[in-house]
Amino acid sequence: MAEGGGGSALVQGLPIWADIILSAAVVTISAYFAGTTLGIFTLDRIGLQILSKASDDDKERKHAKTILPVRERGNWLLCTLLIGNTIANSFLSILMAGYTSGVLGLVLSTTLIVIFAEIIPQAFCSRHGLWFGAKTVWIIRVCMVVLAPVAWPLAFILNKILGREVGNFYTRSELKHLIQIHVENSEHPVESGLSKEDHQLLSGALDYKDKRVTDVMTPLERVYSLEASVRLNFATMMEIYKSGYTRIPVYEKDPQEIIGILYTKDLILVDPDDELEIRTLVSFHGKANAQYILDITPLNEVFLLFKSSRTHMMLACTLSEPAPGLPSGKQGVLSVRSQQNFLSKFSKKVTGVITLEDVLEEVIQDEIIDETDTFESNEHSVPVVRRPGRDRPDVSSYLALFEHKIRDQNRLSPSEVQAVSAFLLTAVPEFAIFASVETVLKGLVRQAEIIDTEASDSDGDDGAGSPGPEQQLYVRGQRSSHFTLVLQGRLVVHAGTEGFQSEMGPWSVLGSKSLGTEPYVPDFDAFASGGCRLMRIHEDAYRGALRMGKADKIVGVRAMRQLSQALDIMDKGHDDDSQGRPAGRSPPKTPNHDAPRYTSSAAQYHGHVRQLPASPSAISEGEAEQEHPSSGQGLARRSHSAGSLGGRAQGDSGREEPSGQSGVPPQANGAAGQQSDAFSSDLKHVV
Template sequence: MSLDLTGLEIVMAGDDPNAARYAKDIYPVRQKGNLLLCTLLLGNVAVNSLMSIFSAEIFDGTVGFILSTFLIVIFGEIIPQAFCSRYALRIGSTTIPLVKIIRVLLFVIAWPLAKGLDLMLGRELATTYSNAEMIELLNVHVKENKIDQEEANAMAGALTYKTMCVKDVMTAMEQTYMLAIDEKLSFETIGKIFKTGYSRIPIFEISRDNIVGILFVKDLIFLDPEDNVPVRSFIQIFGRNVHLVWPDDTLGEVLTELKKGNSHLAIVRDVNNEDESKDPVYEVKGIITLEDIVECIIGDEIVDETDAFVDNDQRIKVERGDTFEWARLRLLDTKIVDEMLSASEISAVTAHLKTNHTKSFQLLTDMQLRRLVSSTPVTTFSTATQDLNKELPNELLYEKGTPSDTFTLVLSGRITILVGSENFKTDLSSWSVLGASALQTKDWIPDYSAFVSDGPCRCIRIGRDSFIESSDALENDVSIALSAIDSVEEDVTSFGESAPSVASSTDEHVPNNRKTVLKLLFHGDDDKVDLISNGDAPIVQFTDPPETNNNEQATEDAG
């Protein structure tokens, strides 16, 4: 009788095949609950009475009373109850044939009683639980390791979200990113929208309490940033309506509206009547999204690919191992500029200079070159202007016959050079270099003029002084390394004087250790290692290159 119909139905639909089979055997008998109740009670009373009569006939009254009570309590109550509390389904399924026999024997008496109970009490009520009881039941299942905490949170959220108010879940007005309707959708504005990571942006007019539309970020795919389309025109074209809710609305009501597909974002608006001397006015309290409600249901924060914060209320930033570098967009548009190179750009520039311009940077190691590139700011030039009566533009990067000490690497844009007496024109674009000889030749004079013909032109410019400082830093690094090696050699020598056998074997390895350190410093360049370790030449030496034909020099410098 402890197994009600609802419990049996749950077990029959469960994932335990044995328990489901036991419940299926018990269910037909359990359906007639009052008949089963009357049968079991009549049988129980009959057995207890019979035992008392036999005990009284065999023993005297007191002994029979004590004996019958002991037997009934131990074998009729305690032991059956203890086993049935643990193996109720299995015992119930096994005893079904016996119960059917007893029901037939007692049917004449049990059926009228059961029928009377049916008429007086009606059908048997199923066991049900309130939301609070269900949550407590979930906690019990978590403690028994039947379900994990995440599953319990999701179930509990599904039970409670309908009664929660919008004001408890919404994103406050102060933490909401909005755009004014008079702004232009320029590249800068679209870049700011991109960095926020939001898919829907509220648009306000005059005041942030006057929301007039919603901008869908996916609609921006139709725009050309160079057109500077006004936000007002954009909103009028797409006509995204604003869905309004009140702070005291329940999440169940709001979810019903958001599921209809009109919008996944709603503006939370309330009436401000705190100042009795003024008329009540509408005031925007914040926003609520479909994602906010889903997070409330599952009991956890949802962080998508573009979210900047895990929790907008707490302003907890998303920690990503592979964050998107804004600098990568420079490959798509030259308008995106920063003052310094990004980490990926530093690696690319260093590899390019070391591979394709080895002669200019052969005196620097990879580490020194990377340090020089990372410390060099990015310079951005606009397209050069030219007066009608002048042969050359006003803004020149290099001027023929004018000394220069600057090396230039073009990252984006286009530079035009004019070579020779006839001003032969050549255009240079990304990854081209100018003034390569200026790094090693003092007062280097270009035989060409160069200017930006298609800007903005983004480039890095390395001065000869910065290059020499990097070379001096290299010399200091080598000197420190050689001093450390000499110190080790002295220690080994002094030790060898007291232990000749050890010294003789160690001396053979000293030069090798010296070369090993230098090889690590120069990243495996054996020529430099031999040159320095043998003391045959200075570490850094600048010489003027031999004179070359002007056209050959221009071709090399503008490579």
């Protein structure tokens, strides 16, 4: 061994500090090759292609594009890195042999190589291999050129024996599990960007092709269908609308003999009075839309068939006998290619219907519920539960407005009352005060006057005939005390000095100012054009509802019940006075311990009416109904005292008029009195 130098022949004559520097450089080179080998080869070609085109990080996308050309030469790159690492480790052992020997040399060289040339670089590059490889790719290119005489022949032999590297590909089940890992990984939920809803949607898209028509179709016994001879009168059309379906199969005598599809939108121009047979409407285009599909067809082929056929519903069927030349269980193969021609050659049996919505529900793994659906699922007859709120569409409430066509009634049905009350609350400012006491508003609407007018015989084709007196609702310059809501039909209004004519359709209102504090005199004439259905509310009934609503909010339900009982006692006393008692004689005095209490409650009520706050708190309708359950006697109760109460409250409002100068015809006062009495009786029944 030379003095002051290393003992190796390769480095003989070098000072010890130079040997140390050289050894550190060799360890660094070995560490580079070891770390690069692990860092780059953990990124397969497919992964790098994904990162280079779809990464959300611009730096990652740039690094992947830099490494990908080198990574494409898999075996050549592998041989280069391994040969370089081996040379570096061997040279390090030679350097260490000149200074150590035996066990000490083995331990020292192993420690340097394992810790500094293997563990540390590989641990770093396993996490930052993409960044490190992109920054040092030029070194890899130089090494590949320098070691090409040895590395390239070895790579060529490996390619011939093992084949070229393809990359990692996943099956559908592996992809599902990979997505699940990305969703359920609690350590990096934000990095993946996938939610449980994404997992559900992606899994459904991967699985739906494994399902067949029989798995998602609606069986024929649960299909809503109509017989071809049924006439489209109003009752039938209401039944169709309430069913919630937009496409309805039509059959001839036997449900198996489906002749076409009835589209609900085609009923828009159908007049129920014509009572057309359904087969007449279906004959135009419904038969062409009755397309069949084998019930063993996979859903992915069904989806393609829906796209090509431009229809949203098909009839699922099965062949009555196996098709010749077609193996059993393979009949779904022809579902897309010439399916209609194929099925037309064989007898078939309808087993159900399938819609495009059924296929999409399997993809998104959830039920699609629209505004007209009545059930959540075709498999389970679970009715749709609508969330409360007037801002949500309620088809049943809308259709209830037309039910008077199929039944005779002078009052609105409960569903009609609900729909009209909701409209008045949101569209007519005069009724917004009832927002917190909807029970009172519903009672007012329930007792409102319903007017059904018939078409005038004098009406011409243009509807400009001379209407009769019973069809004129408002007279220019004559005081009116009614609010009118058009439920059905049209009103003709003549306004202005020249009598400009306009029309008002359903859900139009007239005379809302008559509900104010000042007398209302219209400056127009209004007539009912043809058959109309109108709802009218008299100003007295409206003010009675206002008083009852305000008292309901202040006094409470219990005091309102005491007030109702007090009014009954006053009714009874009035009846006793009118039953033939001689004039000038007082009624016999009988002890009545309850009368003072009821009288006090009534006085308390009137005191509160005079001290109404601006926005009192409301009580719920459910509390009122729970506190005072309805009884049949309340509906039959006479309302003389309620009429008296209305007269007293009218005095409170400061709108007393001289006798004979009210401007309201006697018959109008009589009708208004009956409406107010009926409303007061109904309110007493409510409280």
